[in-house]
Amino acid sequence: MMPIGDCLLSVRQFLIPQLFTRWLPVGLSLAIAGCHGIAVNESRSDSSSSLEKTTLQPNFSGVTLTVLSLTPGSGITEAIIDHAAQFELLTGLEIKIITAPFDLLYQEILNDFRRGIHNYDVVIIPPQWKADYLLQGYLQDLTPLVEADEAIKWEDIAAYFREYHAIYNGAIYAVPLDGDLLTLYYRSDILEKQGITPPRTWDEYLQLARQVDGQDLNNDGEPDYGSCLIKTPQTNPRMLWAVASSLLQTRGTQQGAFFDSETMKPLVNNQAFAKALAIYKEAVSYGPSVEFQDNFSEEKIRALFLSGRCALTLDWGNLGTLAIESDSPIKNQLGTAILPGSSEVLDRETGQLVVCDPLICPYSQEGINYAPYAALGGWVGTINGDLDGNFLDAAYAFLSYMSQPKQSNLDVITSKTAFNPYRMSQLTDRQLWIEAGMNQQFATRYLNAIYMSLNSQNMVLDLSVYQSEVYQQDLLHPILMDFLDNQISLSEAILTIESRWEQKTNELGRERQRKAYCQSLRIECN
Numbered sequence: 001m002m003p004i005g006d007c008l009l010s011v012r013q014f015l016i017p018q019l020f021t022r023w024l025p026v027g028l029s030l031a032i033a034g035c036h037g038i039a040v041n042e043s044r045s046d047s048s049s050s051l052e053k054t055t056l057q058p059n060f061s062g063v064t065l066t067v068l069s070l071t072p073g074s075g076i077t078e079a080i081i082d083h084a085a086q087f088e089l090l091t092g093l094e095i096k097i098i099t100a101p102f103d104l105l106y107q108e109i110l111n112d113f114r115r116g117i118h119n120y121d122v123v124i125i126p127p128q129w130k131a132d133y134l135l136q137g138y139l140q141d142l143t144p145l146v147e148a149d150e151a152i153k154w155e156d157i158a159a160y161f162r163e164y165h166a167i168y169n170g171a172i173y174a175v176p177l178d179g180d181l182l183t184l185y186y187r188s189d190i191l192e193k194q195g196i197t198p199p200r201t202w203d204e205y206l207q208l209a210r211q212v213d214g215q216d217l218n219n220d221g222e223p224d225y226g227s228c229l230i231k232t233p234q235t236n237p238r239m240l241w242a243v244a245s246s247l248l249q250t251r252g253t254q255q256g257a258f259f260d261s262e263t264m265k266p267l268v269n270n271q272a273f274a275k276a277l278a279i280y281k282e283a284v285s286y287g288p289s290v291e292f293q294d295n296f297s298e299e300k301i302r303a304l305f306l307s308g309r310c311a312l313t314l315d316w317g318n319l320g321t322l323a324i325e326s327d328s329p330i331k332n333q334l335g336t337a338i339l340p341g342s343s344e345v346l347d348r349e350t351g352q353l354v355v356c357d358p359l360i361c362p363y364s365q366e367g368i369n370y371a372p373y374a375a376l377g378g379w380v381g382t383i384n385g386d387l388d389g390n391f392l393d394a395a396y397a398f399l400s401y402m403s404q405p406k407q408s409n410l411d412v413i414t415s416k417t418a419f420n421p422y423r424m425s426q427l428t429d430r431q432l433w434i435e436a437g438m439n440q441q442f443a444t445r446y447l448n449a450i451y452m453s454l455n456s457q458n459m460v461l462d463l464s465v466y467q468s469e470v471y472q473q474d475l476l477h478p479i480l481m482d483f484l485d486n487q488i489s490l491s492e493a494i495l496t497i498e499s500r501w502e503q504k505t506n507e508l509g510r511e512r513q514r515k516a517y518c519q520s521l522r523i524e525c526n
Contacts, residue, residue, distance in 0.1 A: 060394040061092030067398075068109065069124040071101045075318075075418025076178065076379055079411050080124065083402045090401075093394050102234060106132075106469055113138040121384050122395050127165035127174060127377045128464035131516050134173055140383040143172045145396045152400045156423045158454045164253070164461050165377055169519060175399040177408070178378035179422025181459075182242045183449040185305065185313045185320075188335040188441075190217065198337040199312075200368055202243055202279045205340050206286075209312055213286040218308030218329060226286035228310035230301045236480055237472040238375035238462070242314055243283070244276035245371040245460040246342040247353075250361045254521045257371065257460045260348070261523065264514045266501040269494055271353040272346035277483065277490055284484055306330065314339070316375070317412070317420030320446045324437040325415050334442050336449045338456075341370035363458040372453035373460040378422060420450075427451045464520035465513050467504070475500045 067084070069077045077099055084095040098120070100108050106129055112119050113136060123133075133139050146154055152175070154162070161176045184205075186198055190212060199205040209226030217224035229239050241257065248267050249257035259266055267273060287310070298318070305313050306328040313319070323331045345361060347354045354360060361369040381399035383392065401407060411419040412426055413436040421427055427450055433443040453459065463471060476497060483493040505513050518525040 057090045058393065058397055059092055060390065060397070063092075063390055063394045064094040064096065065121045065391070065395055065398065066096045066098060066119060067122040067124070068105075068120040069097060069099050070105060070379075071099045074102070075416055076124065079414075079417035079419060080402065083407060084398070087398055087401050091394070091397070093398070095398070103473070109133060109138075118384055118386050121387055121391065122398065123382050123384070124177070124379055125174075125382060126462075127176075127380045128462050128468050128520070130168060130174055130380070130382060131464060131520065132466050133382070134168055135516075138385050139173045140385045140387060140392065140395075141171045141173060142175065142383065142396060145392075145400075146172050146175075149396075149400055151404050153405055153423070153425075156405065156425050157403075158422055158424055158427075160253075160374065160454050160459055161378065161422045163522065164374075164520070165380055174380035174382050175396075175403050176378060176380050176422050177399075177403055177411075178380075178419040179450075179454075180316050180376045180378040180420055181372060181374040181450065181453050182238070182314050182316060182339060183372075183453060184337045184339055185315055186335050186337070187217065187308075187311050187330060187333055189330070189333040190311050191335070198335060199340045201342055202246070202283075202340045203343075205312065206279060206282055209283060209286040212311045217311060222309075224309040224311075225288065225304075226311050227283045228287045228301050228304055228313045229284055230298050230315070231284075231481075232297060233473045233477045234376075234469075235298065237476040238373070239314060240276065240280045240476075240480060241460075242339055242373045242375065243280045244273055245373045246339070246369050247272035247276050247344065248346050249371045249458060249460050250345050250356070250363070250369050252363065252457050253459050253461055254523045256517065256521050257373075258463050259514075259517055261514065261518055261521065262526065264505055264510050264517065266498055266505075267346070267348075268501070269498045270346055270351035272344070274490060274494060275344070275353060277493060281484055317446075317450060318415065318418055320438070320442070321413060321415035321420075321436075323442070324413070324433075332439050332442070335445050336442075337445065338370060338449050338452045339372050341365075341368040343367050343369070345369050363456070369458070370456060371458045371460050372456050373462070374453075375462055377462050378420065421447075427454070461520060465516045466508050471501055471504060475504060 067080065069080055072078060081097060084097060087093060088095055109123055110132065113133060130139060146152065157176055158179065161179050165176055166172050166174045184198060191198060196208065199208055213226030214223045216222060245257045249255050257267065301313065302315065302319050302322055304310055305319065306323060306326050308330045320336065323334055343356050344353045345356050347360065356364050356367055356369045358364065381402065383395045387395055405423065405425060408423065409426060409432060411417045412421045413433060426432065427447050430443050430447060433447065434440055438446065479493055479496050482488045488496065515525050
């Protein structure tokens with residue numbers, strides 16, 4: 001990432017007003033996001049032909065919008081900058097882009113709303129944050145705009161992302177730009193050599209990881225890893241929940257995997273979560289050491305896997321597109337599949353582990369409960385609830401433009417965007433991916449894994465309550481690291497997680513949190 005002094009605030013080199021800076025919270029370093037370094041006619045996501053006005057484009061001359069997004073370097077903002085440059089040329093709109101790091105983004109939006117400043121017209125957020133802002137009147141109801149917009153191809157967006165990420169209480173408040181869910185990645189050559197299929201359960205995952213750990217997997221004379229998992233504060237809790245989900249949720253998305261929806265007690269003090277913690281700890285042990293991996297970014301773990309040093313990993317769709325563009329020695333030896341499941345699951349009445357059967361696991365296959373996990377969920381565009389008139393039209397038109405198939409189809413096959421497929425056409429058009437550089441076999445596996453996950457009736461929605469990142473990142477992550485580093489026992493980890501999550505729920509209001517949780521699952525609160 002370039003130094004801030006080398007950057008521009010917007011694609012039109014707009015300088016930050018002095019008046020604006022006095023409203024920034026102390027300690028918040030807003031990265032300036034104009035450093036895309038791509039000339040307009042060299043844009044990543046739009047060929048020059050996109051500038052030909054073959055269809056009538058709105059004229060937003062004289063209108064300026066401010067967009068808040070993630071700090072450059074994460075991927076998504078670079079694509080947004082590119083799209084902003086194109087959209088400015090098409091419509092005359094002026095777009096200022098301001099960014100903040102992930103761990104400050106949530107609070108910066110909340111502070112802006114609470115103070116009534118409304119510095120931001122468009123905010124790019126993970127979908128589980130929308131309840132925090134929506135119920136305080138910050139977000140615009142986009143339902144009439146979407147319903148009148150043929151170009152966005154709304155029904156092409158996968159039903160899961162529409163229903164759970166865009167809609168709240170029957171109204172549309174967000175436009176999907178990305179689709180995040182975790183899948184299993186594996187070395188197909190290693191599995192073929194072992195004469196086995198991709199792991200169906202977490203027990204099979206551990207068995208394979210245990211079997212190949214310490215072997216030289218890339219012929220460089222060094223011992224390698226059976227299982228490489230990301231350990232950043234944002235991802236570490238999600239990796240655990242990728243394991244726990246299939247033990248905790250059995251009756252479909254609306255059951256939820258984090259809390260008992262009647263009491264809001266966290267689903268952690270039970271045999272199923274204890275088993276998930278044990279599985280996760282063993283899986284981590286077949287990778288880089290805890291101390292080493294704690295500082296590993298997604299990029300470093302992915303590089304480790306693509307260099308051939310890992311047999312198994314869990315990741316979002318980013319790893320597949322990175323493989324296309326890399327010179328990885330194993331790029332043609334990759335496979336991906338739906339997350340492993342479990343043959344034992346939680347009986348919520350007793351807190352005990354029971355064998356998965358059709359009664360308790362109605363969506364099971366051959367006695368295995370699969371619960372693919374939409375970790376983080378992707379990124380969505382939302383609009384300030386106070387916008388109206390031409391400003392509202394311009395803000396929605398920009399979000400629609402980014403989400404439309406012509407732009408998004410290119411985004412999802414380009415690794416540096418960090419956007420993953422979220423439209424059904426993107427999952428069924430295998431040729432799109434083959435032309436991007438995937439070999440036919442991997443394209444089939446990659447798309448099938450995502451398609452099967454999205455079509456699972458037991459898909460797990462990421463935690464979506466007030467201050468969801470506090471539960472995950474601030475509370476769960478440090479406890480989990482202490483457990484992985486043998487600083488606390490399994491029972492201590494469980495009791496500490498339960499205690500701190502209960503304390504946070506009481507602090508924020510148990511009934512308030514329960515209603516938010518029920519609403520996120522699209523169920524009625526009694």
